[in-house]
Amino acid sequence: MTLRSALSAQRRHGSNQISVAGTSPANGVLIILNGFACRYKVLHAGRRQILGYLVPGDICGLRLSTLSRGGYYVGTFGPTETAILSLERILSCPELYPNLTRALQWSMLAEESIAREWVTNVGQRTAYERVAHLICEMFVRLQLVGLTHDNQCTLPLTQRDLGDALSLSSVHVNRVLRQLRLDGLATFHHSELVLTDRSALHRIAGFDSAYLHLQARSCIRPSTNITAASA
Amino acid sequence: MTLRSALSAQRRHGSNQISVAGTSPANGVLIILNGFACRYKVLHAGRRQILGYLVPGDICGLRLSTLSRGGYYVGTFGPTETAILSLERILSCPELYPNLTRALQWSMLAEESIAREWVTNVGQRTAYERVAHLICEMFVRLQLVGLTHDNQCTLPLTQRDLGDALSLSSVHVNRVLRQLRLDGLATFHHSELVLTDRSALHRIAGFDSAYLHLQARSCIRPSTNITAASA
DNA sequence: CGGTATATTGAAATTTCTCAAGGACTGTGG
DNA sequence: CCACAGTCCTTGAGAAATTTCAATATACCG
Numbered sequence: 222m223t224l225r226s227a228l229s230a231q232r233r234h235g236s237n238q239i240s241v242a243g244t245s246p247a248n249g250v251l252i253i254l255n256g257f258a259c260r261y262k263v264l265h266a267g268r269r270q271i272l273g274y275l276v277p278g279d280i281c282g283l284r285l286s287t288l289s290r291g292g293y294y295v296g297t298f299g300p301t302e303t304a305i306l307s308l309e310r311i312l313s314c315p316e317l318y319p320n321l322t323r324a325l326q327w328s329m330l331a332e333e334s335i336a337r338e339w340v341t342n343v344g345q346r347t348a349y350e351r352v353a354h355l356i357c358e359m360f361v362r363l364q365l366v367g368l369t370h371d372n373q374c375t376l377p378l379t380q381r382d383l384g385d386a387l388s389l390s391s392v393h394v395n396r397v398l399r400q401l402r403l404d405g406l407a408t409f410h411h412s413e414l415v416l417t418d419r420s421a422l423h424r425i426a427g428f429d430s431a432y433l434h435l436q437a438r439s440c441i442r443p444s445t446n447i448t449a450a451s452a
Numbered sequence: 453m454t455l456r457s458a459l460s461a462q463r464r465h466g467s468n469q470i471s472v473a474g475t476s477p478a479n480g481v482l483i484i485l486n487g488f489a490c491r492y493k494v495l496h497a498g499r500r501q502i503l504g505y506l507v508p509g510d511i512c513g514l515r516l517s518t519l520s521r522g523g524y525y526v527g528t529f530g531p532t533e534t535a536i537l538s539l540e541r542i543l544s545c546p547e548l549y550p551n552l553t554r555a556l557q558w559s560m561l562a563e564e565s566i567a568r569e570w571v572t573n574v575g576q577r578t579a580y581e582r583v584a585h586l587i588c589e590m591f592v593r594l595q596l597v598g599l600t601h602d603n604q605c606t607l608p609l610t611q612r613d614l615g616d617a618l619s620l621s622s623v624h625v626n627r628v629l630r631q632l633r634l635d636g637l638a639t640f641h642h643s644e645l646v647l648t649d650r651s652a653l654h655r656i657a658g659f660d661s662a663y664l665h666l667q668a669r670s671c672i673r674p675s676t677n678i679t680a681a682s683a
Numbered sequence: 684c685g686g687t688a689t690a691t692t693g694a695a696a697t698t699t700c701t702c703a704a705g706g707a708c709t710g711t712g713g
Numbered sequence: 714c715c716a717c718a719g720t721c722c723t724t725g726a727g728a729a730a731t732t733t734c735a736a737t738a739t740a741c742c743g
Contacts, residue, residue: 262572264658270572292663293568336567337524341493341501344574344619348731379689388575390732395691411740427496432523579699610721621700626723642708 249305250325251281256301257377261385262293271386273335274359274378278366280321280328298377327438334432343388346427351387352397353426356407360416361430365438372416376409480536481556482512487532488608492616493524502617504566505590505609509597511559529608558669565663574619577658582618583628584657587638591647592661596669603647607640 258275272293275281281295297303306321315322335358342354363374380398381391389397401407406422408415416422489506503524506512512526528534537552546553566589573585594605611629612622620628632638637653639646647653 260568262568262576264572264576268576270576272568272571292565292660333564333567334523336564336571337491337493337503340503340567340570340574341495343571345493345495345499345501381689391690392692392733393731396731399691429523612721622721623701623723624699627699630723 250308251295252304252306252321252324253277253279253281254302254304257298258295258301258303259298259382259386260293260295269385270388271382273339274386276359276362276366277368278324280324282328282332298382323438327434330437331432331434334434338432348387348389348393348397349400350426351389352383352394352401353406353422354428355383355387356401356409356414356416357419357422357426357428357430358433360414360419361433361435365435372419374414375412376414377412481539482526483535483537483552483555484508484510484512485533485535488529489526489532489534490529490613490617491524491526500616501619502613504570505617507590507593507597508599509555511555513559513563529613554669558665561668562663562665565665569663579618579620579624579628580631581657582620583614583625583632584637584653585659586614586618587632587640587645587647588650588653588657588659588661589664591645591650592664592666596666603650605645606643607645608643 253275255277258279258281260272260275260281262270262272264270275295308325311318311321311325338358342351346354359376360369360374363369368374379391380394383389384391384394387394398407398409402409406416406418406425408417422428484506486508489510489512491503491506491512493501493503495501506526539556542549542552542556569589573582577585590607591600591605594600599605610622611625614620615622615625618625629638629640633640637647637649637656639648653659
């Protein structure tokens with residue numbers, strides 16, 4: 222398998238675009254081995270809309286055509302290890318790469334679903350519900366790849382990063398987080414997220430994990446299933 | 453080809469859910485022959501988020517799994533003719549159904565892209581820009597299937613329907629439409645949309661049609677390419 | 684230690700919503 | 714043909730949510 226270690230980058234003014242260096246296959250897909258990334262668009266006046274987060278184990282259909290035509294970028298938060306895989310190779314002999322195949326299937330299934338859930342989140346929920354919903358989603362996704370402990374997980378995101386995903390100003394994200402803390406639902410300090418009252422969060426956010434297609438994902442743990450190239 | 457004529461429904465309090473009656477194939481896809489439809493979610497308090505419009509020629513990946521798990525519905529605006537096609541059959545002999553195959557490819561390519569553009573639209577643009585952007589998108593998509601004349605097209609949507617797609621109240625949609633009219637950009641009366649100043653609209657909306665993957669769609673005209681079953 | 688990015692809080696400004704009322708259009712039954 | 718009901722459109726005015734601006738505080742890094 223052509224494992225191709227990719228660059229990690231320092232954070233600076235938001236996310237760094239992943240540069241697809243060298244001779245990447247035309248139908249290459251990007252897999253996150255370690256660290257966080259996101260898809261995002263840039264609009265006028267430096268505004269940025271984060272379209273979705275990518276956590277370890279996630280696959281990003283980074284066909285170059287999609288990247289240029291779809292009009293969005295992929296960027297990282299802090300040091301990140303990634304690999305570019307040949308889509309053809311995985312598809313041609315799926316039995317050789319069962320975990321990757323499953324990850325790919327989940328990705329194709331969940332991508333659209335998550336994008337549509339985000340439309341709903343940004344469009345229909347209040348700031349309070351919105352933050353709660355994102356917190357719920359991230360926790361569940363991280364839990365699935367074994368990156369949570371008890372009710373806690375690491376989210377290497379600033380309040381501005383959250384705001385750009387939720388279409389809220391960083392100031393308002395701050396106020397909402399404070400309220401969530403005062404309400405005893407969750408705390409978020411120094412990139413550490415703690416869900417104090419998970420069921421209440423789910424209820425308030427109107428969170429139904431069905432859109433994540435969890436059963437299709439099983440428990441892929443990137444660190445154990447994939448031989449990672451060190452960055 | 454198993455053409456299966458489906459029901460048309462009267463509009464009432466928003467969109468009517470398409471019921472997939474009878475023995476639909478597990479991997480059936482829905483194609484809009486005539487009329488308008490949309491994907492939508494329903495939240496608490498009767499709020500509805502429209503996730504995307506479906507115009508004639510559009511294909512809706514209505515795998516039952518997606519429908520139930522993705523958590524959204526498909527509904528129609530007014531009388532609509534649809535057909536359910538067997539995905540396997542099209543994929544197994546694409547040379548028999550070139551237009552359908554192309555439509556399917558476009559659909560898979562553009563679906564995700566459009567969903568992400570909508571996140572951006574709802575999240576980052578002002579009400580004015582948002583309405584302008586939706587207008588631009590709908591016009592281009594209808595133009596592609598020959599449903600426009602000059603700068604005019606029919607959009608069988610109420611201001612509330614637009615609001616549910618844009619995450620705006622119908623009252624505010626009304627005010628924005630008035631402003632667009634006063635500014636000489638577009639008018640929308642009795643379901644007739646007229647783009648008075650298309651380039652200005654594009655500029656204001658920040659509309660870049662790349663996300664629609666137009667070149668992949670070519671000019672599919674549903675009424676000429678598909679033998680429609682009458683409803 | 685100084686410099687930079689991030690977090691926190693207050694207050695004013697802005698956008699958008701909700702509520703409310705009247706007008707326009709459509710179809711139905713008498 | 715008219716009256717009626719229902720939905721949609723239109724406009725105003727006050728309310729609510731969120732943003733922006735501004736100032737300070739805190740943490741991190743060389």
